[in-house]
Structure formats: structure tokens, C-alpha cells
Amino acid sequence: LTYLDLSSNYLSGPVIFPVAGNLLYLNLSRNHLNGVIPMKIGNLKHLETLDVSGNILDSEIPSSLSNCDGLTILKMRDNLFHGSIPQSISSLKSIVELYLSNSSFSGEIPKFLEAFQFLEELNLSYNRLEGSLPTQGVFRNVSATFVAGNEKLCGEMPEFELPKCVSRNSKNKGGVHKLKLIVTIFFGLLGITLVVAFLHLCRLKMKRNAQISSSLDDSMLNLSYEALLKVTDDFSSTNLIGIGSFGSVYNGLFRENGIAIAMKVLNLTWHGALKSFKADCEALKCIRHRNLLKVLTACSSIDHKGDEFKAL
Structure with a gap:
């Protein structure tokens, strides 16, 4: 027996191969055979x-198929085969037509298919193959190679209409560039946030200082002789800080708000004291320096003796 065609029947159950060792042609296609192809x-x-096309055969292609190295036509399409395309097929050097379409083969297309010198038609379409499409051998003939329906397959030949492959280096570079971009954006936003926070704090500080200054100005602008007399304990010697050419300097404390002041009381009996008072008022109201105390106000009044009183 060399020729056996049992195609397009209603055969079901597992595949049972004949024991005829001289069989050249075996066609079991378009039946309801299931299970595995036996070793x-x-x-x-x-x-x-x-x-064996058009059945319900599953599992993987048996490794013993490599013993059939005289195969020229192998049709296994429209089944439930899974796993990778086995290395055992690499022994089929005489293969002319190979059909493995419409199954669930996965993994990469093996490179050994490029070396099949007699392979004229290859159909691997509608599987789960992935990776790069080989470019040599039968793969150079677009009209003889079918790979449609493998969503994760990529290639460099535009005739196959596959997406271009992205190398690992490109992926790594893309990942590095993406990471650099994220880090740059993060630190940029962090820098902007810090600047905004700093400016906000400065604004709050200026506002607080302005409020304090305003409070001081409101409380100091209308100081009377009696008020100055009170905060210095009647110009007590214990409050005396120093004596200059035109007057004495006292410290004082407003107990109501805890504000401490330094006060220069002019001795108007000294020649030039009044002129010095006016000059100090004009100069100090315009000067701003970290080593100089701010002039809060000036007092021009009459003391308890009826004499003219002036102080800064």
C-alpha cells in the first residue's frame, strides 16, 4: 500500500496510522479526527x-516527524495545534509545500525555514507567531509566503505589510529617554513649586512686616510727652543708655503691646540742639540700613515744667 486517501469522510476519534512502511501518500483531511498525532x-x-488538515487535532507536532525526511508536501492547517513550530521539521530538507495556517502555533518563526532550498510555498497565517520575520529563502518571495493574522509579528519588508521591528537597544534607549524626560519634568515642576512657595513666603513676610509697621506707626505717631514719660519711668537713670552732644538716649517699653523703643531726648538749652533735631528728622526718615534703627516718630511737646520738649 503506497497511496491512501480517506479525506472528506466522517471519521472521528484519535488518529490511527497504518502500519504500511511503504506508504507514500496519506490524506486524512476534512474529517473529525481529534487528539494528538501519534509518535x-x-x-x-x-x-x-x-x-491532516481540517480536523480537531491538538497538542504539539511530534518530534518523530523528523524521521519522515522524504516529505515534500505537509499540510496540517485548520487544526488546534499549539506550541512552537518544532525543530523536528528542520529535518524535512525536501519539503516543497508547508501549510501550518489557522492553528495556535506561537513563538518565533524558526530560522531553519530560510535554508529549505526546495520550499516553494509556505503558509503560516493566522497563528500566534511573534518576533521578526526572516528575510532569506522562501521569505524573499512574497507571493509564496503567507503570514497574515499574526498580530505580534514584525518585519522589514514592506510587501508583507507588517509593522517594523523595534530592537531591544531602541526599546532601552526609548526607556532611558522616557525616564530622563520624566525626571526632567519632575525636577522642573519641583523647582517651580519651590520658587512659588518661596515667593509666597516672602510676600507673607512682607505683608506681616507691613502690618507690624502699620501697627507701630498707628501706635507711635501720636505719642505725647506723658506717654514717653511713662515708658521711661520718668526718664529714670536706669533707662539711660547714653549721653551725646545734644541730648540723652533712653530705652523704654510699652507694656500694653510689649514694644521696646530707644528714644533720643534733646537738651534744647544746648546751642545747636534744635538745628540738630531738625537735621536728624530729615536724614533719618529717608535712611534705611540694617545697622540703623528705624525712626518711628518724633515728639514735639511741652514738659511738666512748661519747657519745650523734643524727642526722636
Whole structure:
């Protein structure tokens, strides 16, 4: 027996291969055969054509298929095969037509298919193959190679209409660039946030100082002789800080708000004291320096003796 065609029947159940060692042609296509292809297929060493298309065969292609190295036509499409395309097929050097479409083969397309010198038609379409499409051998003939329906497959030949492959280096570079961009944006936003926070704090500080200054101005602008007399304990010697050419300097404390002041009381009996008072008023109201106390106000009044009183 060299030729056996049982195609397009209603055969069901597992595949049982004939024991005829001289079988050249075996066609079991378009039936309801299920299960696995038995390892005994390796006994058909003279087989040239094997067609099991259109069944419900599953599992992986058996490694014993490598013994059928005289195969020229292998059709296994429209089944439930899964796993990668096995290395055992690499022994089929005489293969002319190979059909593995419409199954669930996964993994990359093996490179050994490029080396098949006699391969004229290859159909791997509608599987779960991935990776880069080979470019040599039968893959150079677009009209003889079919790989449609493998969503994760990529390639450099535009005729196959596949997306271009992205190398690992490109992915790594892309990841590095993305990371750099994220870090740059993060620190940029952090810097902007810090600047805004700093400006906000400065604004609050200026506002607080302005409020304090305003409070001081409101409380100091209308100081009377009696008020100055009170905060210095009647110009007590214990409050005396120093004596200058035109007057004495006292410290004082407003107990109501806890504000401490330094006060220069002019001795108007000294020649030039009044002129010095006016000059100090004009100069100090315009001067701003960290080593100089701010002039809060000036007092021009009459003391308890009826004499003229002036103080800064």
C-alpha cells in the first residue's frame, strides 16, 4: 500500500496510522479526527505527502516527524495545534509545500525555514507567531509566503505589510529617554513649586512686616510727652543708655503691646540742639540700613515744667 486517501469522510476519534512502511501518500483531511498525532508517524519513513488538515487535532507536532525526511508536501492547517513550530521539521530538507495556517502555533518563526532550498510555498497565517520575520529563502518571495493574522509579528519588508521591528537597544534607549524626560519634568515642576512657595513666603513676610509697621506707626505717631514719660519711668537713670552732644538716649517699653523703643531726648538749652533735631528728622526718615534703627516718630511737646520738649 503506497497511496491512501480517506479525506472528506466522517471519521472521528484519535488518529490511527497504518502500519504500511511503504506508504507514500496519506490524506486524512476534512474529517473529525481529534487528539494528538501519534509518535508512530515516524515509522512512515517513505512518506512524501501527509495531509491532516481540517480536523480537531491538538497538542504539539511530534518530534518523530523528523524521521519522515522524504516529505515534500505537509499540510496540517485548520487544526488546534499549539506550541512552537518544532525543530523536528528542520529535518524535512525536501519539503516543497508547508501549510501550518489557522492553528495556535506561537513563538518565533524558526530560522531553519530560510535554508529549505526546495520550499516553494509556505503558509503560516493566522497563528500566534511573534518576533521578526526572516528575510532569506522562501521569505524573499512574497507571493509564496503567507503570514497574515499574526498580530505580534514584525518585519522589514514592506510587501508583507507588517509593522517594523523595534530592537531591544531602541526599546532601552526609548526607556532611558522616557525616564530622563520624566525626571526632567519632575525636577522642573519641583523647582517651580519651590520658587512659588518661596515667593509666597516672602510676600507673607512682607505683608506681616507691613502690618507690624502699620501697627507701630498707628501706635507711635501720636505719642505725647506723658506717654514717653511713662515708658521711661520718668526718664529714670536706669533707662539711660547714653549721653551725646545734644541730648540723652533712653530705652523704654510699652507694656500694653510689649514694644521696646530707644528714644533720643534733646537738651534744647544746648546751642545747636534744635538745628540738630531738625537735621536728624530729615536724614533719618529717608535712611534705611540694617545697622540703623528705624525712626518711628518724633515728639514735639511741652514738659511738666512748661519747657519745650523734643524727642526722636
